[in-house]
Every structure is written in structure tokens, then in C-alpha cells.
Amino acid sequence: MKYELVIGLETHVELSTESKIFCSCGGHAAADEPNDCVCPACCGMPGMLPVMNKRVVELAVTAGLMLNCHINRYTTFDKKNYYYPDLPCAYQITQLNHPICTDGLVPVKTSEGTREIRIKQIHMEEDAGKLVHEGNHSYVDFNRTSVPLIEIVTQPDFRSAEEVVTYLAKLRSMFRSGGISECQEGAMRCDVNISVRPEGSEEFGVRTEIKNMSSFDAIERAIRYEAQRHMDALEFELEELVQETRRFDEVSGKTFAMRNKETEADYRYFPDANLMPIIIDDEWLEQIKANKPVAVDEKAEDYRAAGIAEKDIATLLSNHKIAKLLDDTVALGCDEKTAASWILTDCAGILRKDGKTFDDLAITPEKLATVIKLVEEGKINRGAGKKVLIAVVENDVDPIAFCKEQGLDRQVDASAIEAVIDRVIAENPRAIEDFKNGKVKAAQALFGACMRELKGAGDPAVIKSLLDAKLAEQ
Amino acid sequence: MSKYTTIVCENGTVAVDDTLLVKGVCATAGSRMLEGFKPLFSAEAVTRLEQAGYTVKGKTAVGEFGLDLVGEFSYEAPQEGTLHGAAAAAVAEGDVRLALGVDMNGAPRRAAALEGIDFLKPTYGTVSRYGVISCAASGEQVGVYAKDAQGVAEAMAIIAGHDDKDGTSLPEASYTYDVDRPVAGMKVAVVKNLLDAADDAAKAKTEAYVQALRAAGVTVEEITVDAFAVANTAWQILMTAETCNNVSRYDGVKFGHRAANYKNIDELYVNSRTEGFNFLTKAVILYGSDVLSKNRYKDCYDKSLRVRRVISETMAKLFETYDALVMPACSKMSYESYDIHDAFKTVFDESVFTAVPNLIGTPALVSGGVQLTAKMYAESTLLSLAHAVEKEGK
Numbered sequence: 001m002k003y004e005l006v007i008g009l010e011t012h013v014e015l016s017t018e019s020k021i022f023c024s025c026g027g028h029a030a031a032d033e034p035n036d037c038v039c040p041a042c043c044g045m046p047g048m049l050p051v052m053n054k055r056v057v058e059l060a061v062t063a064g065l066m067l068n069c070h071i072n073r074y075t076t077f078d079k080k081n082y083y084y085p086d087l088p089c090a091y092q093i094t095q096l097n098h099p100i101c102t103d104g105l106v107p108v109k110t111s112e113g114t115r116e117i118r119i120k121q122i123h124m125e126e127d128a129g130k131l132v133h134e135g136n137h138s139y140v141d142f143n144r145t146s147v148p149l150i151e152i153v154t155q156p157d158f159r160s161a162e163e164v165v166t167y168l169a170k171l172r173s174m175f176r177s178g179g180i181s182e183c184q185e186g187a188m189r190c191d192v193n194i195s196v197r198p199e200g201s202e203e204f205g206v207r208t209e210i211k212n213m214s215s216f217d218a219i220e221r222a223i224r225y226e227a228q229r230h231m232d233a234l235e236f237e238l239e240e241l242v243q244e245t246r247r248f249d250e251v252s253g254k255t256f257a258m259r260n261k262e263t264e265a266d267y268r269y270f271p272d273a274n275l276m277p278i279i280i281d282d283e284w285l286e287q288i289k290a291n292k293p294v295a296v297d298e299k300a301e302d303y304r305a306a307g308i309a310e311k312d313i314a315t316l317l318s319n320h321k322i323a324k325l326l327d328d329t330v331a332l333g334c335d336e337k338t339a340a341s342w343i344l345t346d347c348a349g350i351l352r353k354d355g356k357t358f359d360d361l362a363i364t365p366e367k368l369a370t371v372i373k374l375v376e377e378g379k380i381n382r383g384a385g386k387k388v389l390i391a392v393v394e395n396d397v398d399p400i401a402f403c404k405e406q407g408l409d410r411q412v413d414a415s416a417i418e419a420v421i422d423r424v425i426a427e428n429p430r431a432i433e434d435f436k437n438g439k440v441k442a443a444q445a446l447f448g449a450c451m452r453e454l455k456g457a458g459d460p461a462v463i464k465s466l467l468d469a470k471l472a473e474q
Numbered sequence: 475m476s477k478y479t480t481i482v483c484e485n486g487t488v489a490v491d492d493t494l495l496v497k498g499v500c501a502t503a504g505s506r507m508l509e510g511f512k513p514l515f516s517a518e519a520v521t522r523l524e525q526a527g528y529t530v531k532g533k534t535a536v537g538e539f540g541l542d543l544v545g546e547f548s549y550e551a552p553q554e555g556t557l558h559g560a561a562a563a564a565v566a567e568g569d570v571r572l573a574l575g576v577d578m579n580g581a582p583r584r585a586a587a588l589e590g591i592d593f594l595k596p597t598y599g600t601v602s603r604y605g606v607i608s609c610a611a612s613g614e615q616v617g618v619y620a621k622d623a624q625g626v627a628e629a630m631a632i633i634a635g636h637d638d639k640d641g642t643s644l645p646e647a648s649y650t651y652d653v654d655r656p657v658a659g660m661k662v663a664v665v666k667n668l669l670d671a672a673d674d675a676a677k678a679k680t681e682a683y684v685q686a687l688r689a690a691g692v693t694v695e696e697i698t699v700d701a702f703a704v705a706n707t708a709w710q711i712l713m714t715a716e717t718c719n720n721v722s723r724y725d726g727v728k729f730g731h732r733a734a735n736y737k738n739i740d741e742l743y744v745n746s747r748t749e750g751f752n753f754l755t756k757a758v759i760l761y762g763s764d765v766l767s768k769n770r771y772k773d774c775y776d777k778s779l780r781v782r783r784v785i786s787e788t789m790a791k792l793f794e795t796y797d798a799l800v801m802p803a804c805s806k807m808s809y810e811s812y813d814i815h816d817a818f819k820t821v822f823d824e825s826v827f828t829a830v831p832n833l834i835g836t837p838a839l840v841s842g843g844v845q846l847t848a849k850m851y852a853e854s855t856l857l858s859l860a861h862a863v864e865k866e867g868k
């Protein structure tokens with residue numbers, strides 16, 4: 001039976017702020033010693049009150065804008081209760097009822113195509129500290145306590161491990177370039193919800209959650225292992241799947257169920273009375289939008305997703321005119337990567353030859369799109385396309401009229417090509433002899449002669465295969 | 475009874491309840507759980523008084539986390555016989571000019587009423603809660619004990635005003651507290667159902683106070699406000715839930731009391747907290763934990779939040795008609811020591827007199843053994859009424 005994977009993600013991202021979320025401690029990442037970066041507030045002493053770090057709100061909103069979320073203008077904090085020594089207050093301040101962002105959408109492009117992943121919500125929360133175990137003792141390090149996090153929760157929209165990893169790579173790249181997070185080792189942590197169902201089924205299978213993974217490699221391996229475990233359980237009915245929380249062991253590459261105690265807790269969430277609701281008014285939102293470095297960074301992410309090389313991305317980002325030409329050309333129905341290549345390789349070459357720069361480029365997106373389409377639709381070959389492009393760039397000719405004039409747009413059918421091939425073979429007995437004696441170059445020379453005869457008309461691939469067939473008959 | 479847990483300076487002019495921090499001075503909030511805890515900073519209200527020239531005489535004993543009637547269940551200063559609030563007694567006896575306390579569930583108001591001094595629970599958000607050993611963040615306020623309304627007003631003018639260190643602090647930089655606004659022509663109402671719930675002594679206090687108000691030209695009417703009982707239930711639910719959450723940080727791991735015997739982290743928690751908290755705190759933790767549990771949240775905690783909103787509106791409406799309400803602060807004018815196993819219900823029942831201002835943030839002033847409440851920010855009305863009565867008595 002064929003199965004379909006259904007995956008949802010909860011991703012925790014540590015925000016790049018100068019200080020913690022509710023106190024003024026800063027620089028925990030650079031702290032050398034445990035508890036170097038703590039104050040009475042973040043180690044839970046009585047008398048201290050949380051004071052909201054506005055920068056956290058701004059970064060969370062920026063992340064929400066990047067992920068096409070709705071920004072909630074009224075947002076509140078809740079307390080989540082549980083006892084653990086790395087949690088100094090025995091509660092975590094997080095958002096349950098009024099998260100800051102909801103209903104986003106992230107397109108994820110893989111070899112399977114593009115899938116739109118719905119973002120359920122983004123909420124702000126504080127991180128916990130760390131436990132260090134040595135021999136019979138455990139030590140508590142509060143350096144990481146109250147470091148700001150955002151948690152990004154998706155709908156169960158992923159259908160493969162590849163999509164998950166591509167999505168995470170996209171988040172990391174966006175957040176790094178947008179100044180949201182450094183996303184360094186351990187600063188991006190994932191919980192993966194996974195289930196499997198027969199292909200075509202609308203119902204969800206039994207779901208398990210794999211907690212707290214930070215390397216993409218581990219996430220991918222964990223998904224593959226867990227998916228196989230689910231499929232085997234469904235197929236052979238030797239194991240009953242139960243809804244539970246599991247952890248992934250990187251050494252064995254397997255997932256293991258965690259103690260029930262850790263999964264069935266009642267966290268007794270309730271509103272945090274120490275933090276007033278945050279109201280994001282128009283003025284503040286506009287300010288955040290204006291300061292958002294993403295106009296550039298989102299573009300970079302789009303270009304990257306389209307498969308454009310980093311070097312070319314740099315050129316596009318540094319030259320607004322060229323980036324606009326590309327956008328407009330794509331808007332006229334051209335493939336982004338192809339159009340980029342025409343601009344950044346072909347146009348650039350023509351300009352360079354004439355001692356000019358992109359500033360001198362005057363081609364309209366309409367004319368460029370016409371040239372690209374003539375080639376892509378097989379009406380002229382790429383060599384002919386280049387000729388047209390040169391004429392357009394240098395003399396601003398009309399591409400279609402130019403093709404007609406030059407006879408480049410001749411629709412050449414196979415019989416016409418065959419006639420040319422026959423003539424070339426007849427006129428080059430020497431080359432035929434060399435070819436029979438195993439000289440590969442002779443075939444290339446014959447192909448070149450055919451191309452010259454056809455003056456750029458016809459698809460080179462078709463010409464090549466017809467020529468090869470004729471030569472085989474010799 | 476011993477009023478002070480620590481003397482800081484014999485000639486000091488202000489006493490500070492042990493629910494508020496004074497830098498470097500042990501603070502336990504009356505609980506063994508905080509044994510040996512030495513704060514690194516002072517409460518904002520304390521700092522402001524010190525900057526204005528006051529000096530702290532000492533820390534006054536409170537009942538564990540301020541949860542009891544007037545301070546009877548303090549770990550350091552347990553009481554027998556007739557009960558007194560330590561800070562209220564310190565002011566009444568003239569040890570100090572004034573004292574600071576935290577009004578979370580009415581304890582300072584009851585103590586002031588018993589001693590015949592003044593205590594103001596200010597409008598929520600007007601005095602910084604920075605440095606309060608916090609239990610019920612949504613309703614507790616730092617307030618002032620003084621011999622009279624004049625003394626309260628002077629201290630309030632110093633301690634009130636915005637503080638960046640408290641996210642619930644209102645934006646106003648400072649507030650004014652007048653005691654001599656004209657009261658003739660003001661209209662107040664006596665809450666009859668609360669009067670009926672009090673014993674003869676408490677009733678007599680209120681009735682005498684009403685006579686004095688009339689003599690000062692105040693119109694006094696009598697009304698029944700059913701909302702007090704439901705408001706009290708709602709506040710006890712919110713207060714116990716928040717307290718349960720806020721004292722959960724006292725776990726024996728970081729500071730305060732840690733059990734001598736434990737084999738693992740769970741035992742460390744359980745044994746430390748079993749030994750550290752008294753029976754009343756444990757009852758509050760259980761009650762608060764229950765109302766926050768998944769199955770009960772909607773019917774208990776969430777409903778109480780809705781009740782809070784309704785009561786706010788009900789009271790706002792009443793205050794369109796009346797400048798203030800007059801009622802007893804407690805059911806009797808003298809408490810005797812009792813069994814801690816009865817404490818949860820005893821305090822719950824007694825809080826019906828004090829819960830509304832904690833629940834909705836309005837100011838409440840105890841003076842002359844009775845309680846006056848008014849709309850938000852109307853402290854000057856309360857202080858002027860009390861001042862008028864106090865002038866007459868002199």
C-alpha cells in the first residue's frame with residue numbers, strides 16, 4: 001500500500017536581542033561561566049517583576065511579516081506551570097490565548113514542486129536554563145533563562161522530510177539575513193508532529209511528536225525513521241501506534257517513547273497579571289514595517305528558491321534596475337532562473353563587449369520576454385536568440401520583425417532538415433570517410449556544416465539526432 | 475507579641491512589613507520557606523521613602539505571605555490570645571510615624587481597623603509593586619499605615635507614581651492626595667448587607683462613623699449590594715490561583731529552606747515545601763491549583779475574570795451616585811487566636827468585607843475602625859472624608 005506522510009512543525013527560534021525578554025541581562029551566548037548572565041529577575045527571586053523588552057515584539061512582528069502572517073494588534077502573555085530545576089519560577093511565560101501572529105503562509109519549493117505551508121501561529125516566550133550533570137550532582141545554569149524565543153507552529157501541511165528541511169533552511173536564511181536570529185547551533189529547535197495515512201485518505205493517522213531536535217540532519221533522519229515505524233505498524237500490525245511524545249537518539253538513529261509523566265502534564269495555563277496586554281497600534285506597526293530589512297532579504301530568499309546562483313543574487317540585490325527588469329520579465333510569464341541567465345550572462349556579455357555596464361542597459365521587459373519566449377517555445381534556437389538579443393540591446397529592434405527579416409524564425413520541419421543533411425553528406429565525402437574510420441571530430445564538423453546551412457533555424461537537438469541517424473546508415 | 479522580625483535602625487521612622495524587601499535585610503514574608511533570604515535590592519516604595527528622608531526602623535511580622543487575618547500565622551512571630559497586626563500596632567503605639575504594607579487579601583485593613591489607625595489600599599497601579607514578595611499580582615497593592623489621613627496622604631505623595639520596573643505601574647509620574655477637599659454635600663452610602671454581617675461592636679463603629687459624617691455635612695444613605703459575596707468568591711479564586719503560581723518558585727533549589735533529607739529532585743521539592751509552608755498556604759496552593767486545572771479553569775478561573783469585569787461595571791455605576799461607600803472592614807473588632815486548620819474558611823468568610831477593592835483595583839481607606847471605598851483614583855475623596863471625621867473627634 002502507498003502511504004502519505006503528514007507532518008506539522010513547532011520551531012523555537014532564539015531571537016537576536018541585546019537583552020533578555022523580561023530583564024536587562026544580555027550577552028548570554030558569550031558568557032564564559034555558568035550563571036554569569038543572571039539577575040534577581042531571571043533567577044526567580046521574589047520582588048522582581050517582568051518588564052517587556054519591546055525589541056522582542058518588534059522582531060516577532062517582523063518574523064510574522066516575513067511569513068505572511070496576520071499581526072494581532074492585541075497580544076497577551078500566559079503562565080505555563082511545571083516544576084523543573086532549570087525553570088527558576090516553576091512557570092514559563094509564554095502566549096496561549098492571544099499570540100502575536102496567526103494565519104501565515106510559506107511557499108516551500110522542493111524537487112516535488114512548491115507546497116504552501118500554513119503557519120498556525122507565532123508566539124513569544126522565554127527560554128529555560130540548563131542543567132549540567134556531573135557525577136552524582138546536577139548543577140543549574142540560568143544564563144539561558146528568559147532568553148527570548150519565538151515559536152512558529154505550522155499546520156500539518158508537510159508531506160516529506162525534504163519539505164521540512166527545505167522549510168527550516170528557508171526560515172534560517174530569512175531570519176539570519178533579517179536580523180531576527182543568528183540561528184547558531186542550538187538556537188533553532190524543532191518538535192516534529194508526524195503521522196502516516198494511506199494515500200488518498202482524508203483522515204489523519206495516529207500522531208506522535210518527536211521533541212527538541214536542532215540539527216537538520218537529525219530532523220531528517222528522525223522523520224524517515226518515524227515514518228517507516230508508522231508504516232510498518234500499519235502494514236504488519238505488529239505494533240500498535242499510540243499518541244505519544246518521543247525523542248530521537250542521534251547515535252542509534254531511532255526514536256524512543258518518553259516517560260508518560262513528561263507528556264501528560266496539566267500545565268494550568270493562565271494569564272500573567274504582571275504583564276499588561278501589548279497593543280500594537282498603526283504607528284508602531286508601520287514603524288516596524290519600515291525598519292524591516294526584509295524587502296531585500298525576502299527577495300534573496302525568492303531568488304535562492306528559484307535556483308539562482310549566490311553570485312547572481314548579489315548582483316541583483318545590489319542593482320535595483322536589474323532586479324526590476326527580472327521581476328517584470330518574470331511577470332510576463334518567463335521562468336525566473338532562465339530570465340536571470342539571459343540578463344546576467346547574455347546581456348552582461350553584450351554590454352561588456354561594448355565597454356558598457358548595466359546602467360546602460362535599455363532593453364524593455366516586453367522585448368526581453370519576447371526573445372526568451374521565442375527560444376523557449378522552440379521557434380528559434382538559442383544561438384539565434386542571442387543574435388536577436390544583440391540586435392535588441394544594441395539597436396532596440398523589434399525582436400519578431402528582426403527574426404522575420406533575418407529568416408531566423410523559419411519553421412523548419414524534419415524533411416527540410418533531412419534535405420540539408422543529405423546535401424552536406426553528399427558534399428563532404430572526406431568527412432564521411434573519416435567518420436567511418438572512427439574519427440568523432442568528423443561528425444562534429446558535419447554537424448557544424450548542417451547548422452551553418454540552416455542559418456540558425458531548427459532545433460539543434462533535432463538536427464543532431466537526425467544527423468546521427470543518417471551517419472549510422474553510412 | 476513581637477512586632478519586629480528584624481530591627482534595622484532603632485531611631486527609624488518607618489516600619490516595613492516583611493512582604494516588602496529592604497536591601498540586605500532578611501525577608502521571609504512570614505514563611506519558613508524563605509528562611510535566610512537576603513534581598514539584593516529594596517522595594518521601590520521603601521527607596522522613595524528613604525530618598526524623602528525616612529529611615530527604616532525594622533521589618534514587621536506578617537502572617538505567611540499575608541494570607542491570614544492580621545498576621546497570626548507568622549513563622550517567626552506566632553500569636554496567642556488577642557490578635558494584632560504588627561505594623562498596625564507599631565504605628566498605634568507610636569514606634570514609627572508610618573508603616574508600609576501589602577494589601578493582598580485585606581490583612582492590613584483589618585489590622586488597622588482593630589488598632590483604630592488608618593490604612594490606605596491605593597488604586598491599583600499607582601504604587602510600584604517592585605520589591606513586593608508577590609502573591610496575587612492582579613490585586614495586591616503597597617499601602618500606607620499611619621495615625622491619621624494626613625499621615626497617609628503625606629506618605630502616598632512620596633511613594634505613588636510611575637515606575638519603569640513594574641509593568642503594571644500606571645503612566646502618571648505622580649499623584650496628589652488632598653485631605654481638605656470640602657465634604658459637605660458629598661453623598662455616601664452604607665452597605666447594609668455588610669453591616670448586617672458584622673457583630674454589634676463592628677456595627678456600632680460604623681454607625682458612629684455615619685453620625686460623624688452626617689455631622690460634617692455628608693449625606694448618608696443605606697443600600698444593599700449583593701455583589702459583595704460573589705466578588706469575594708471571585709477574588710478568592712483569582713488570589714489563590716495566582717498565589718499558588720507565585721509561591722511555586724519556592725522549591726528549595728535556589729534559596730530559602732531546603733529539606734535535609736531527599737533522594738532525588740522530586741523529594742527535594744516535596745520535602746522542602748512540606749516543611750517550609752504552613753497549613754494555610756498549603757490549603758491556598760491546593761485550592762489555587764485546582765481552580766487552574768484543565769477541567770475547572772473555565773468554570774472557576776475564567777468565570778472569576780468575567781465576574782471581575784461585571785463587578786467593575788456594577789461598582790462604577792454605584793460611584794456615579796455615591797462619592798464613597800461606608801462599611802465595616804471586618805466582622806468584629808477583636809479576634810482571638812484559632813486553629814490554623816480553620817484558617818482557610820475563616821479568612822475566606824472574613825474577606826467578604828475587603829475583597830472588592832482587591833478584585834477591581836479601587837482604593838479603600840480604613841479609618842476609625844471602618845472602611846471607605848470609592849472609584850478609581852478617588853483617594854482624595856476618601857482621605858478628605860476621613861480627615862473631616864478625624865478633625866471632629868479631636
Ligand SMILES: [Zn+2]
Pocket residue numbers: 020023024025037038039040041042043146
Ligand atoms: Zn536577568
